[in-house]
Amino acid sequence: MADLRRDPIVGRWVIVDTDHPNKPEDYEYEQHLSKAGVCPFCYGNEPMTPLEIDAFRDPSTAPNTPGWQVRVVPNKFPALQIEGDLDRRGIGIYDMSNGIGAHEVLIETPYHNKDIPDLLNEEIEKVIMMCCRRAQDLIKDKRFKYIMIFKNHGYAAGASLQHAHTQIIALPMVPKNVMEEIRGAFNYFQYRERCIFCDMIRQELQEGERMVFENKYFVSFCPFVSRFPFEVWIIPKKHNGLFCHLPQEEIPALASILKETIHRLKKVFPNLSYNFIIHTSPANSDTDGFEGYHWHIEIMPKLTRVAGFEWGTGFYAVTTPPELAARYLKGIN
């Protein structure tokens, strides 16, 4: 008999197949393999990107030249544009707005073929620091209500370029799912006067069966109500709503757990494509100062093709229970 499990935050039901769970070798996934070609993100190809916004580079090197470790440039094909005032209007029953926002690309490494597990901890720390720095800078712009930081790794995960990069999108409104999460966390907070994510961390640490990795400041686990097989969340143990307020001393721990978690996923699934999203509190909005939200990272391996059932209902079916996925990721099986 399968389980139906309900997400305690947003109330989504998920079917978890505990009867005939898929093992890793049962997934026919599209492997992310290296292709040759000219890459605009490679070291030495700086003139091929729009002018850089920020970078960590060796002193005495000029912007848009070699000598960098991490580089942020505007997206060449931005989904949103930075110039202009927000102009909301209606057309009959429909509402719309012009596409004001920012769309930046953070190039994580000068090397073409390296993914996060291949980088040194110090290199990943720089990526994290730069994500925080860009988010802090973008929220100064009062037009932006949400800074979305995410990564598409591999063609199957929606990446158009192979070279490791993270995207940063500043939005003039809060995305629907984030708003739902915040409302869910708010309801729980009002009822219990505790953060639901803090409670979740406590329960996961206590039960242990979904835990993947833990260090001084972070835990990673397969959530009880995973939507995708081998989904993993990374959450800071210390309550904090905004990712960009990440304390300096937690950065090395985050780099290490990110590296370790993705390394374990890729050990089970060679050449895996995946997405991750940083879920954080909105900025410049009436939720400012709300205590019940807790930033975290959700990693979604691309192992299955989402079908009509999921589209139509928001009702997901997971073919590997998170408890079993966690065992594989811990190397127990």
Place this chain on the structure above:
Amino acid sequence: MPELRKDPVIGRWVIIATERARRPDQFLSESGQNPPEKPCPFCEGQEAHTPKEIYALRPNNTPPNSPGWELRVVPSISPFLRIEGELERRGKGLYDLMNGIGAHEVIIETNKHIGNMADLSEEQISKVITCYINRITDLEKDQRFKYVLVFKNYGWAAGGGRVRHSRSQLIATPVNPKRVKEELMGARRYYDYHERCVFCDLIKQELSSKDRLILDIDGFIAIVPFAPRFPFEVWILPKRHSCDFTSLQDNIRIDLGRVIKLTLSKLKKGLNDPAYNYVIHTAPFRRQKPGYWKTIDNDYHWHIEIIPRLTRVAGFEWGTGFYICPLPPEEAAKFLREVEI
């Protein structure tokens, strides 16, 4: 300048990314990398390869699970949910769970090895519609179920697996799915304020602006929605207000069959036979909690949503509910209007 558009029913914002826009004909499906087909268990003569049939259209009164049928319904061989047992809800610390009670059936739409529903006749599609209605009505009798979802995964990229035989699936669930609830709530909010159905208003506006209209025939329209999540997303809506797909009268099922065939044929011809999903959005069973859905007959409007799978959905779109559509819906509609069948 890109645009942000809001879905009027569920309030989801979508970016229409004009900067990265491609022309409609640049979205053609690349189906070259599909894995090889498996032997087909759904063809006439292969009845022994499926679980025992639940329902069949057998004009010659042939015995069950033998040849001679036009359309057949069987339980899924790898069901998400099981039909046997009592519903049992429980908690586990912070979390809630229940056992996986439900029904998961496969509707084999034809006895011939035809892959795409677009290639079935109008009459055959109308028989499929009747079959959906019969199965939903039958499952409604089971008090454990609250909703029946009817959907189709066609092609590998749409989750259709390695058997290319036209079929749909239905899943009866013991809870109302979240996405369905959101749509119902959105429609109800609109009705509370305007005392009109949001879908009826949407149909009127699409008929008068015509920018996003693909077809307007026989009491149905096919449109590209104002705030689509995907390029060439298409909705089919009945012009006549009704919240419940199963209330569709016998004599207009052939009209719906025609509209579905035309729409799917335009997608097939115009976009090089893309993989697609479709989902029937209809009201939940309305027997439970009297008064809970007190205006649902007025405020909700059943329809079909079709999603061609032409682009890779990035995980962040799943994660955030924030979609970037690289093709303005007006261009998609114009392209599909001009595909001649």
